[in-house]
Structures are given as structure tokens and as C-alpha cells.
Amino acid sequence: MNSGNYFFKFLVLVIVFTAFIFIAVFFGYFSDLFSNSLSEWEYISISQIRIPRTVAAILSGIALSVSGMQMQSLFRNPLAGPYVLGISSGGALGVSLVTMGLSLTGITFSGTGAFSGVVIASAAGCLLFMLIIFSLHLKIRHPATVLVAGILLGSAASAIVEILQYISPERNVKSFVVWTMGSLSSVDTDQMYVFIVFVASGIILSLFLNNVLNTLRSGDEYAHVLGTNVKLARILVFTSTGLLTGSVVAFCGPIAFVGVAVPHITRLIIGSSNHRVLFWGNILCGGIIMLLADISSRIMFSEIQLPVNAITSLIGIPVILYLVLSKNKISFS
Amino acid sequence: MNNILKISELRTGYDNAHPVIKSPFSATAEPGQITGIIGPNGSGKTTLLKTLCCLIKPLSGNVLLGNENITLLSPLERAKRISYIMTGSSVIPDIKVSEVVEMGRFSGTGWIRSHNQTDKILCENATERTGISHLLSKRFHAISDGEKQRVLFAMALAQNTQVMLFDEPAAFLDIPAKHGIYKIMHDISRTDNKTIIFSTHDISNAIAICDKLWAFSENKIESGLPEYLGIKNVFSMLFPDNILLFDTEKMDYVTTSISNSIPVDIKGDGTKYKWTVSLLKRLGFDPGCNISAVLSVITNENDDKWIINYNSNQVIVSSLAEFEEKMKCVINKQPL
Numbered sequence: 256m257n258s259g260n261y262f263f264k265f266l267v268l269v270i271v272f273t274a275f276i277f278i279a280v281f282f283g284y285f286s287d288l289f290s291n292s293l294s295e296w297e298y299i300s301i302s303q304i305r306i307p308r309t310v311a312a313i314l315s316g317i318a319l320s321v322s323g324m325q326m327q328s329l330f331r332n333p334l335a336g337p338y339v340l341g342i343s344s345g346g347a348l349g350v351s352l353v354t355m356g357l358s359l360t361g362i363t364f365s366g367t368g369a370f371s372g373v374v375i376a377s378a379a380g381c382l383l384f385m386l387i388i389f390s391l392h393l394k395i396r397h398p399a400t401v402l403v404a405g406i407l408l409g410s411a412a413s414a415i416v417e418i419l420q421y422i423s424p425e426r427n428v429k430s431f432v433v434w435t436m437g438s439l440s441s442v443d444t445d446q447m448y449v450f451i452v453f454v455a456s457g458i459i460l461s462l463f464l465n466n467v468l469n470t471l472r473s474g475d476e477y478a479h480v481l482g483t484n485v486k487l488a489r490i491l492v493f494t495s496t497g498l499l500t501g502s503v504v505a506f507c508g509p510i511a512f513v514g515v516a517v518p519h520i521t522r523l524i525i526g527s528s529n530h531r532v533l534f535w536g537n538i539l540c541g542g543i544i545m546l547l548a549d550i551s552s553r554i555m556f557s558e559i560q561l562p563v564n565a566i567t568s569l570i571g572i573p574v575i576l577y578l579v580l581s582k583n584k585i586s587f588s
Numbered sequence: 589m590n591n592i593l594k595i596s597e598l599r600t601g602y603d604n605a606h607p608v609i610k611s612p613f614s615a616t617a618e619p620g621q622i623t624g625i626i627g628p629n630g631s632g633k634t635t636l637l638k639t640l641c642c643l644i645k646p647l648s649g650n651v652l653l654g655n656e657n658i659t660l661l662s663p664l665e666r667a668k669r670i671s672y673i674m675t676g677s678s679v680i681p682d683i684k685v686s687e688v689v690e691m692g693r694f695s696g697t698g699w700i701r702s703h704n705q706t707d708k709i710l711c712e713n714a715t716e717r718t719g720i721s722h723l724l725s726k727r728f729h730a731i732s733d734g735e736k737q738r739v740l741f742a743m744a745l746a747q748n749t750q751v752m753l754f755d756e757p758a759a760f761l762d763i764p765a766k767h768g769i770y771k772i773m774h775d776i777s778r779t780d781n782k783t784i785i786f787s788t789h790d791i792s793n794a795i796a797i798c799d800k801l802w803a804f805s806e807n808k809i810e811s812g813l814p815e816y817l818g819i820k821n822v823f824s825m826l827f828p829d830n831i832l833l834f835d836t837e838k839m840d841y842v843t844t845s846i847s848n849s850i851p852v853d854i855k856g857d858g859t860k861y862k863w864t865v866s867l868l869k870r871l872g873f874d875p876g877c878n879i880s881a882v883l884s885v886i887t888n889e890n891d892d893k894w895i896i897n898y899n900s901n902q903v904i905v906s907s908l909a910e911f912e913e914k915m916k917c918v919i920n921k922q923p924l
Contacts, residue, residue, distance in 0.1 A: 331681065463699055469687075470694050474679040480641050481747065482667025482695035528683040529690070531702060 261532055264525060268539040275546035279309040282550065303444060311442040312549040313542045314454045315507050318499035320521070320541025321461055323514030324533055325492050328468045330402055333578070336515035337500040339402055340388050340493065342381050344409035346504035347435065349380025351416045354431045355423040373434065374446065374505050381501035384408055389493060398475070398489070436562035437508040439549055450506045457498030458538075464492055465530035472528070511564045512571025513548075517541045519578050544570060590654045591750050593617040593640075593783055598649035600632075600639040607647050608632040614649075615802060615811045617785055619750065622777045624794035624814075625787040627804030628827055633787035634675070636804075637753045640785070641672040653751065667695035671744040672753040676760070677736045682729040685739050689714055689724075692746030707746075714745035718772055734765025741772055752776070754786035758793070766790070770797050791823060792840040849874040850883065850918065858889030867908070871915050883918060898924055 322337040353376035470478040521536040548566040601607035823834040
């Protein structure tokens with residue numbers, strides 16, 4: 256609670272965050288930037304490509320980390336993450352139906368701009384799965400059962416996806432597989448604004464959930480005794496996670512491991528489990544990690560860009576492994 | 589302000605077909621009083637406590653605090669009036685002790701506000717009253733069970749409610765920790781004028797500290813002064829089998845001696861005598877049988893000897909281990 260203790264840590268995080276934004280946007284153009292000689296072409300490249308991409312990285316980092324934190328506290332499980340409710344499987348199902356399923360029937364469906372076929376399909380799939388989880392939740396008492404339902408839904412979705420992959424032509428399968436690898440570059444300027452609106456609304460909702468999550472850490476019964484309306488709290492947490500995770504899956508694909516690993520990294524750095532502090536820590540750390548992933552996916556090999564999931568996995572897995580191996584470090588919030 | 593907790597005609601349980609508390613229960617608990625709930629496992633102690641903090645809805649009847657029906661209060665308003673600490677502490681996450689205490693302030697801050705000066709003072713006061721200031725920076729899972737219970741008391745105190753409910757607060761604790769907990773309860777009931785209700789299996793201590801007892805037995809609930817229940821012989825009838833009897837000398841339960849125990853006449857004095865009697869009881873003898881002819885034991889406080897007379901043989905042993913061996917021979921009907 257003592258804000259003085261955290262001031263220095265947050266100051267460092269803000270500085271790193273700002274530096275990473277700068278690098279992500281202007282990397283390769285530094286000399287031109289400082290000599291004030293950005294050409295027309297460079298200006299377009301920065302405003303049309305670099306900025307949307309950087310914003311996508313920041314938004315997905317923030318969204319996944321905050322919803323990962325919420326899921327870990329709600330389910331009191333250190334290995335929970337934004338996808339435990341099966342949201343990403345819903346997205347994958349939607350995208351697979353568009354990229355592979357529709358082409359089998361001969362229809363092509365491809366909008367443009369903010370509402371391209373893939374984005375719509377993915378968002379619809381996420382929403383559908385969210386609604387299923389909601390209606391199950393109204394019947395189920397125990398939160399762990401919702402977790403099981405999420406896993407089962409995910410398996411059912413991937414079964415359908417596998418069938419589609421098996422019967423579809425190679426070209427379509429590849430475009431689906433590329434989607435599952437996650438991509439920050441598919442976000443254009445129009446999509447960027449829609450993405451901002453969704454993540455911002457999820458984040459604003461989350462602002463009101465930090466105190467409640469502090470009580471939910473100790474289970475439903477204590478949360479109730481301490482004054483939480485547990486049912487309402489859980490529905491709002493699911494809604495914010497749905498908004499945050501759903502929009503990331505829709506615009507960037509199922510970006511892996513960030514949502515599980517960053518909340519732990521944040522807890523280690525901040526040294527608190529108070530959600531009022533962790534929330535801001537996750538926003539900064541999530542943004543930093545995704546920017547780091549984006550920058551390294553571009554500079555590791557200058558010729559090709561690596562898929563972003565490869566990078567986030569390479570960053571996330573060692574962190575999770577470290578946490579699992581050193582027992583005392585892994586403490587669910 | 590009238591802050592009496594008034595339970596009237598309450599029936600409660602998890603489903604209507606099998607209520608845990610079957611016959612309607614009425615009682616009151618007043619500020620500044622400690623009420624103890626006693627009774628065998630499964631008699632509904634925890635169910636009643638959970639009903640009082642609205643974790644379980646009553647099947648019929650109601651609970652009033654002052655003039656308010658507690659089941660009609662919003663979660664936050666209820667949490668400003670009633671706190672509850674469950675038995676055990678396994679559900680509390682491994683967070684800093686200070687953060688556990690701060691959780692108690694949720695009813696004050698609500699969903700949005702952060703801690704203000706009042707919240708901080710209440711937390712500090714709670715920490716001080718329970719004597720856990722030195723633990724604040726430790727992690728909850730790293731402290732002892734007795735300390736954990738104190739921390740949970742601090743959380744409940746920080747909640748700053750009129751009614752405080754505790755489910756077996758002293759279970760699993762060693763004797764000093766247990767008395768520490770009772771002392772805190774007594775202290776907060778007297779100085780802060782709180783209404784304390786707690787369940788316990790530790791009946792002798794409950795008699796010693798409670799202003800009132802609610803005794804749950806299979807079919808009915810008796811309530812009143814501990815001594816009143818004692819005079820009505822409620823304690824002996826609490827556990828309906830014949831092995832346990834309530835001994836009013838010790839103010840605790842004693843097991844009745846096993847019927848086929850071997851009578852032994854033991855003479856002596858002091859601590860050594862008392863422990864020898866304890867050993868004989870444990871082995872299945874019936875000490876204090878003055879007319880016994882077959883076996884007699886003589887101990888003296890000042891030497892290391894036990895004189896055993898058995899079947900007109902006399903054996904003198906000089907260590908307790910040897911004495912135990914000889915007594916086992918008696919049980920097995922072997923010569924000494």
C-alpha cells in the first residue's frame with residue numbers, strides 16, 4: 256500500500272517502456288530522424304506500418320497480461336492465463352471456418368479494413384465461446400468446473416479445426432496455420448482504432464475489479480464474508496477478460512505465453528500481490544515484453560520476420576519453467 | 589443503538605429436505621459477550637455460523653441485528669456488520685501478512701476506492717491488538733499456525749464489525765497459542781464491546797471464558813450460562829455414548845474406566861505417585877482400589893523405587909521402564 260516503495264520501480268518501467276516504443280517505431284531510421292531528414296516514403300512507412308504495428312504490440316501485451324492476472328487470481332491457479340476460458344479456441348474455430356471451411360463450399364468471404372473476414376470470424380468465435388462459458392457459469396457453482404468446461408470446449412473446437420485441416424487444400428491450411436502463429440503486422444490503421452476501443456473498454460472495466468480480485472484471492476467464501484458480491488464480480492471479470500483477450504485474438508491471433516508469464520514477471524519485479532499495484536505493473540510489463548518480442552522478431556534475421564508466437568514462446572517458456580522449478584517463487588497472487 | 593443479534597425460529601441447512609438444524613432455534617447474543625457453540629461434529633455448529641454471515645440462506649426463521657434483517661443487507665453492508673473466520677487457514681493465499689490484514693478493509697473501501705487514513709488506522713490497530721506487528725513483512729505460509737490464526741483475527745478486526753464469528757479458532761493450536769487466542773477474544777469482547785460467537789470442541793476452556801453457551805446435541809439446542817447448562821447436566825448428555833463422562837472436578841471430559849480392568853492398590857504421594865497412577869490407568873489397571881488383595885504398589889517421592897506386591901511376592905524395581913515391564917507381566921498373567 257505504501258506507494259513510495261513502488262515509485263522507483265514504476266519510474267524505471269515507464270522509462271524502459273518509452274524507450275522500447277521509440278525503438279519499435281523508429282528502428283532503422285534513427286540517423287534520418289536526428290538529422291531531420293525523414294523522406295516522404297519514410298514518413299508513410301512509419302505512420303502506416305510502424306505505428307499500427309507498435310500500437311498492436313502494446314495493446315496485445317497490456318490486454319493479455321491484465322486478463323492473465325485476472326484469471327490467475329479468479330481461479331487461484333498460477334498456471335491459468337487469458338485462454339483458460341477457451342476464448343482463443345473460439346477464435347481459432349471462427350478463423351478456420353472462414354479460411355478453410357468457406358472455401359470448401361466455394362464461397363469467398365473477405366471484407367476489408369477494420370472488418371476483414373478473419374477479424375470478424377475470430378471475434379464471432381470468441382464471442383460465441385464467451386457466451387457458452389457465461390451460460391455454463393450460471394449453472395456451475397465451483398469456478399474450477401468452469402476451467403474444465405473451458406478446456407473441453409477448446410478440445411471440441413480443435414477437433415473441428417483438425418477435420419477442416421485434413422480436408423482442405425494446402426494453401427488454405429497454410430493461411431490458417433500462419434494465423435495461429437500470431438501476427439502484429441496484419442493490423443492496419445483502421446483496425447488499430449477499433450482495437451484501441453476494445454482494449455480500452457476492457458481496461459476501464461478492469462480498473463473497477465482490482466479491489467474485488469484482492470478478496471477473490473482467498474476464495475469465494477472469504478470474498479463473500481469480506482463483502483464481495485461474488486457472482487457479479489465473476490461475471491464482470493469474465494466480461495473484461497472476454498473484451499481484452501477476444502480483441503487480441505481477433506486482431507493479432509492467439510499470441511502465446513504472454514498472458515501466463517507476464518503476471519508472474521510483474522509480481523517478481525513489483526514484489527506485491529495487491530491488484531491495485533499489480534494492475535499498473537502488468538500494463539507496463541505487458542507492453543514492454545510485447546514490444547521486446549516485436550523488435551526481436553524483426554531484427555534477429557534481417558531478411559525475414561519471425562512469427563511473433565515463436566518469440567513470445569521463447570521468452571515465456573523459460574519464465575514459466577523457472578517459476579515451476581523454484582517452488583517458492585510461484586505463488587498465485 | 590440496539591445492536592443485539594437476535595436469532596428467531598431459525599432452521600438452516602444445505603437443502604430443505606435434510607436441514608442440519610431441524611428444530612427452530614432462537615437465541616440472542618449481546619455486545620460485550622462471548623458466546624460459545626459446543627456440540628459433536630456434524631451437529632450444525634459451522635452451518636449456524638455460515639448462516640449468520642449469509643454464506644447459507646436460512647430455510648426458515650430470521651436473524652436480526654438491531655432492527656435489520658441481515659439476509660436483506662447488500663454484501664458490503666453486511667460485511668460492515670458481521671465478520672467470520674473459517675476453521676483452518678488453507679484458503680488464504682501465500683501473500684504478505686500485511687496484505688492479509690488489509691483484505692479486511694474491503695467492506696470499507698468498496699470496489700473502487702483505495703485505502704485512506706481511516707483504513708490504515710484500523711489495520712494498524714488490528715495488528716497491534718493481535719500482537720502481529722513483527723510479522724507484517726513475512727509471507728503468510730511461512731508463519732506458524734498460531735501466528736496465522738492471529739493474523740486472521742487481525743483481518744477480522746480490521747473489518748471492524750459489531751459481530752465477529754469464529755469457527756474453531758483454537759483448533760490445531762498448541763496450548764500457549766490457544767490461550768493467546770482466547771485472551772484476544774476476551775480482550776476484544778470487553779474493551780471493544782464486540783459480539784463474539786465462536787464454535788469449539790474445547791469445552792473446559794469454553795466454560796471458563798464464555799458468557800453464554802449454545803449446546804448443540806443431536807435433537808435439540810440448549811442455550812444459557814455455562815453453569816446453568818452444567819447444573820442441567822447438558823455436558824454429559826452432549827455425547828450420547830457411555831465412554832465419556834463430564835467430570836465437574838476437572839471441568840472436562842473423562843473416559844470411564846474399562847470394566848474389566850485389574851484392580852490395584854497404590855500408595856504414595858507427590859508427582860511420582862500421580863504419574864505412576866497415570867501409567868497404570870493407561871495400561872488398563874483400576875488404581876485407587878483400596879481393598880485389592882492381589883496387586884499393590886508403593887511409591888515414595890524421595891527415592892527411585894517402586895515396591896510391587898503381586899500374588900504374595902514382593903519385587904522392587906528402580907526404573908519406570910522396568911516397572912512398566914512388570915505391570916505388563918501382570919496383565920499377561922506371567923510371573924514377575
